[in-house]
Amino acid sequence: MPEGHTLHRLARLHQRRYAGKPVAVSSPQGKFTDASTVDGHVLVRAEAYGKHLFHRYEAGTVHVHLGLYGTFSEAKLPVLPPVGQVRMRLAGSTHWTDLRGPNRCELLSPDQVDAIKARLGADPLRRDARPEQAFERISASRTAIAALLMDQAVVAGVGNVYRAELLFRHGVAPMLPGRALDPVLWKEMWADLGTLMRHGVRTGRIDTVADEHMPEVTGRAPREDRHGGEVYVYRRAGLPCLVCGTPVAHQELAGRNLYWCPACQPG
CATH class of the missing domain: 3.20.190.10 (MutM-like, N-terminal)
Structure with a gap:
């Protein structure tokens, strides 16, 4: 989708x-x-x-x-x-x-x-977005943050790719209960999410990898996927993490595929 x-x-x-x-x-x-x-x-x-x-x-x-x-x-x-x-x-x-x-x-x-x-919840791409409203729902829930980010009543517009990549970029374990998420960390995540999604609007693809981990720097092969873009963990189950080399983990959560690095996102 x-x-x-x-x-x-x-x-x-x-x-x-x-x-x-x-x-x-x-x-x-x-x-x-x-x-x-x-x-x-x-x-x-x-x-x-x-x-x-x-x-x-x-x-x-x-x-x-x-x-x-x-x-x-x-x-x-x-x-x-x-x-x-x-x-x-x-x-x-x-x-x-x-x-x-x-x-x-x-x-x-x-x-x-x-x-x-x-x-709908807060849309990171809209000027009228209220990230504090999203955090109110997150901080009141025992549900895993990975599931909450996909709940359109919490954050509108986030799908499987942005969910996995945002959690990785901030070292957040996907099963962390929403109520355990630090409010300062949420502000950083929200700002980062807006930056990533605005880049997606401009380019038509999802890129989440920092310059130092890009293929032309590390020598790895560019990602080949119909979704396009360079990502850290999404659809990379079993492959080495681009940061630490640990195999990327995968499981189903609420009927959707979830990807994360057990070492970079300990929980």
């Missing part, structure tokens, strides 16, 4: 491509039946909150959650016939964009949009 930086990157792209102008909105697949309500209307704003994307028109807001399989593709005009199951198509003055396979694509009222945002 795409992590929050991907949705913010898409929101910025759609803001540049379509905002402030009338947009032709259709559903070649036919499943987004409310497309006609916003078709031809001006896109007021595209924004992301966590893993949610919102296209706000005066007639309502289109809410998209990509889920596991959703993808956007775009091209310059002219518009070509749809290929495959296109849930929603946007066509503007210079580009057109197709949405396929989302978990949600729906038209919402302002109250419904507010209700979604109210359920």
